[in-house]
Amino acid sequence: MSYSSEVIAQLKERYADQPEFIQAAQEVLVSLQPALDAHPEYQSQALLERLVEPERVIMFRVPWVDDKGQIQVNRGYRIEFNSAIGPYKGGLRLHPSVNLSILKFLGFEQIFKNSLTTLPMGGGKGGADFDPKGKSDREIMAFCQSFMTELYRYIGPNTDVPAGDIGTGAREIGYLFGQYKRLRNEWSGVLTGKGLSYGGSLARTEATGYGAVYFLTHMLAEKGEELAGKTICISGAGNVAIYAAQKAQQLGACVLTVSDSSGYVYDPDGIDVATLKNVKEVRRARLTDYVAARPRAMYHETQRPWGEKCDIAMPCATQNELSLESAQALVAHGCRYVVEGANMPTTLEATTYLQEHDVFFAPGKAANAGGVAVSGLEMSQNAEHLSWSFDEVDQRLQSIMASIYTSASTAAKDYGHEGNLVFGANIAGFLKVAEAMMAQGVC
16 A cells, blocks of 8 residues: 555545545645655655644634624634644635634635745644624624634734635625734734735736636647637636636636526626626625626526536536536537636546646646735735735736646646646645755644
8 A cells, every 4th residue: 555545545544524625635635645655755754744734723712792682602713724834824714614624624725725836834724603794884893803813923924824715705804903912012914915005905806707817818828728708618607707707807818607505507798707796796795686787698507617618627616616517518518628726626537637638737825826926926015014006916826836846747747747727836836845844844
């Protein structure tokens, strides 16, 4: 049995109740075996066994009072997974589905994603099973203040720097930052995704979506193609989906779909980003309101967009949204590129099917690293007390995404899997972390 298989077997036995974490670990560890074969010292130093265990898992209760005067209690988490190359870095997810398995999968993925950016950031993740939807601003502030009252003990600009994620936008980051500042009596770059008036970075909102499209342009160039004239199906209707659609259409593509938890919209004229932003960002409404404003658009309730004909698919919603059946539909309708804008949105079976049918596949830890890359740039600006222009941040983002593509493509070729960006991204991200862990001894 290979070293990676041994560790996977141990994880399955120990964490049988954590399927998302097992899936993420299995996807990474299997692809690392060529690098492990080249470095037998990693096994003798139990590197994988250390890598798959978080350095720290923090769980706590979050009591708060709703608008009816009733006390509510949620469960909060912070997974500080690996700090070998820098302070823990990763978002805070606020959603009813949040549990230890999901946050461990996200934190584990974050290790390699952050490594690929070349910036000094370790991997972490956190959040709570709190749902901001339908809550008043006062209720959300009450929750965020209670959450930070416990979390502040464990974070700091040189220790752990949380950010936004699903359910945690500018409003929530503002409340969290305000409470941290009150408790610590200091202003510091302890959170990223902040408002521009108090240390945020231009282009941070756009970064994940823009970065995924920049990564896609390098994939197309590898095949001698360009983005102009291509059709794209996107899932999701949050930041990643909105700004991926915006950048793709700026570069000449036609984005046909977006989706939310209730269904998807197909717009034959191309998604109108201004209308979409008004519906989702300003009014916080459902996508049915988009259709009301766009007479040729159609809404498909309870369905996902992967049955539509397209050249490129970009799953930008949530984990495991693109199943084997969805992959088969994409291949049948001529899709030739899949770029993950969300974290692990494609099941293992679907990924294998797409690759076996010559679909050029980009894993999220590489393609959606633009968000955390600009978070890292926000940390740099805070540390230097500077504020860079949008164009300067965007140029740095483009450079980082080009570097990630080159690293993943080169590693795939060097370790016998040319063209397989899953293998390449995992190996390239892993080797930097492994070298740092080896240098720092058993810790």
